Amino acid sequence: MLLSWDAAAVRAAEEPLLAAGVPLMDRAAFGLATHVAHVLRDVRGRVGGAHVVLLVGPGNNGGDTLHAGARLARRGARVTAVLASPRVHGDGLAALRAAHGRVVPAHDDAAADALAGTVLAADVVLDGLLGIGGRGGVRGPGARLVGALAAAAARPVVVAVDVPSGVGVDDGTRTGAVAQADVTVTFGACKPALLLPPAADAAGRVEVVDLGLDLAGAPAVARLAGADVAALWPVPGRTSHKYARGVLGVVAGSDRYPGAAVLASGGALRAGVGMVRYVGSAGSQVLAAHPEVVVGEGRVQAWVVGPGVAPDDDAQRARARDALVHALAHDEPAAVDAGALDLLPDRVPPHVVLTPHAGELATLLSARGAAVDRADVEAAPLAHARRAHELTGATVLLKGATTVVVGAHGAVYAQADAPAWLATAGAGDVLAGVLGALLAGRAADAVDDPTLPAALAAAAAAVHGRAAHAANPGGPVTASDVAAAVPRVVAGLVTA
Numbered sequence: 001m002l003l004s005w006d007a008a009a010v011r012a013a014e015e016p017l018l019a020a021g022v023p024l025m026d027r028a029a030f031g032l033a034t035h036v037a038h039v040l041r042d043v044r045g046r047v048g049g050a051h052v053v054l055l056v057g058p059g060n061n062g063g064d065t066l067h068a069g070a071r072l073a074r075r076g077a078r079v080t081a082v083l084a085s086p087r088v089h090g091d092g093l094a095a096l097r098a099a100h101g102r103v104v105p106a107h108d109d110a111a112a113d114a115l116a117g118t119v120l121a122a123d124v125v126l127d128g129l130l131g132i133g134g135r136g137g138v139r140g141p142g143a144r145l146v147g148a149l150a151a152a153a154a155r156p157v158v159v160a161v162d163v164p165s166g167v168g169v170d171d172g173t174r175t176g177a178v179a180q181a182d183v184t185v186t187f188g189a190c191k192p193a194l195l196l197p198p199a200a201d202a203a204g205r206v207e208v209v210d211l212g213l214d215l216a217g218a219p220a221v222a223r224l225a226g227a228d229v230a231a232l233w234p235v236p237g238r239t240s241h242k243y244a245r246g247v248l249g250v251v252a253g254s255d256r257y258p259g260a261a262v263l264a265s266g267g268a269l270r271a272g273v274g275m276v277r278y279v280g281s282a283g284s285q286v287l288a289a290h291p292e293v294v295v296g297e298g299r300v301q302a303w304v305v306g307p308g309v310a311p312d313d314d315a316q317r318a319r320a321r322d323a324l325v326h327a328l329a330h331d332e333p334a335a336v337d338a339g340a341l342d343l344l345p346d347r348v349p350p351h352v353v354l355t356p357h358a359g360e361l362a363t364l365l366s367a368r369g370a371a372v373d374r375a376d377v378e379a380a381p382l383a384h385a386r387r388a389h390e391l392t393g394a395t396v397l398l399k400g401a402t403t404v405v406v407g408a409h410g411a412v413y414a415q416a417d418a419p420a421w422l423a424t425a426g427a428g429d430v431l432a433g434v435l436g437a438l439l440a441g442r443a444a445d446a447v448d449d450p451t452l453p454a455a456l457a458a459a460a461a462a463v464h465g466r467a468a469h470a471a472n473p474g475g476p477v478t479a480s481d482v483a484a485a486v487p488r489v490v491a492g493l494v495t496a
């Protein structure tokens with residue numbers, strides 16, 4: 001599991017070490033220089049003679065950068081520090097000067113513009129403008145240099161120091177231009193911005209430099225790895241029968257969208273549910289594709305409600321509403337998607353998992369008095385998913401290139417397992433089915449432990465994303481292909 005801590009937690013963990021005189025900046029700079037040396041060897045074959053440009057801001061982030069630059073200069077690199085602030089870290093500057101690094105001020109926009117060519121001609125640029133003390137986007141001359149990097153057709157390798165400058169460290173937002181990093185070398189612990197969209201897209205590969213911090217509190221954002229998914233997956237024992245493995249009620253599809261019923265049922269079956277009971281008008285299509293499905297109502301442990309339920313299909317909407325009422329009355333977990341999102345009562349427990357995309361989340365929030373649009377949600381996915389959790393009580397899985405899950409007691413996950421090819425019609429229906437299978441297989445646990453539905457939702461997103469890759473590595477996939485690949489992916493994880 002990849003865990004991240006917010007800026008305040010990192011600072012709190014640093015405090016006792018700094019008070020005890022532990023040279024944290026030395027450790028950070030050593031780790032940074034080591035990673036940059038690896039990059040230079042990849043790019044140029046060696047450190048000696050390579051041209052490294054440091055973008056230096058006013059704080060300790062710039063200090064780390066200057067100290068790392070001094071180390072690289074001592075190893076023979078040609079290092080140029082571009083000072084984007086009249087006030088920079090004194091010790092760091094002295095260290096760089098002592099190592100014969102070049103120092104050029106860029107204290108106004110004109111000076112910064114004149115240096116853009118130098119920056120773009122470097123082998124490697126270290127972005128040390130802002131770290132965890134940054135507030136909002138990069139301002140002043142630093143912004144001109146970041147803008148030049150962002151606009152360049154061919155740019156040097158960019159290593160972000162701690163975080164790409166200008167990202168919202170704790171919420172994953174981005175303000176203004178952010179230099180796209182190839183590598184982010186982060187100190188002490190991973191930061192939320194390195195996992196959360198849209199900031200994480202600017203981070204590139206993330207390398208964590210261990211500073212020996214004792215991060216005791218709960219992490220801010222987690223990302224499940226394969227072994228975590230395997231540990232969550234309900235694996236049958238020798239004596240398990242289909243009822244013990246979970247029966248899932250699926251209220252999906254409509255005359256207009258019968259395929260959603262097929263895909264949601266297929267996703268659940270392929271994820272290993274004991275049995276699917278399908279409720280709705282697409283029974284014949286579901287049976288044609290999946291003869292193992294039982295059509296009609298009966299006892300279930302969990303529900304998928306909403307995929308492909310058209311807004312004008314009154315009969316199917318009534319079934320979806322009945323299923324929700326039944327699920328809530330009997331403490332049965334439910335994945336609530338698409339056409340059922342507007343049928344939710346005011347408050348629900350966290351074992352109700354909503355699975356909107358950004359547009360659907362905007363509609364849901366707007367209906368509850370928080371007027372936002374799709375672009376607002378995409379600019380700040382965590383904040384909006386959190387708002388929806390607070391307003392409804394539900395666990396919220398916000399679909400996207402990186403899927404964000406917010407559950408009870410501060411549980412937050414960000415899963416980035418999927419190739420871009422997964423953005424295809426019907427993929428969300430398969431995801432709802434996979435999640436339904438997990439909720440059915442672990443129904444009692446999901447009700448007892450309010451944070452578990454968020455972990456299960458993240459596991460479903462992880463398997464769904466991996467299945468898209470496994471279905472056709474590097475190329476297009478259909479939602480049916482994704483469902484078909486789920487059993488192989490699950491097998492690979494639970495037997496690893």
Ligand SMILES: NC(=O)C1=CN([C@@H]2O[C@H](COP(=O)(O)OP(=O)(O)OC[C@H]3O[C@@H](n4cnc5c(N)ncnc54)[C@H](O)[C@@H]3O)[C@@H](O)[C@H]2O)[C@@H](O)CC1
Pocket residue numbers: 011014018024025028057058059060061062064129130131132133134135136137138139140161162163187
């Ligand atoms: N605290 C520590 O002991 C350690 C800190 N480390 C480094 O220190 C960094 C944090 O240092 P700081 O707290 O000095 O903060 P930063 O270096 O992130 O920058 C804060 C400075 O930038 C200015 N600023 C804030 N937002 C700005 C904006 N949008 N545009 C222009 N200027 C802006 C502030 O006025 C302040 O002077 C970490 O990210 C990490 O790189 C590491 O050296 C490890 C140890």
Ligand SMILES: [K+]
Pocket residue numbers: 061127128129130131160161162163164165
């Ligand atoms: K930075």
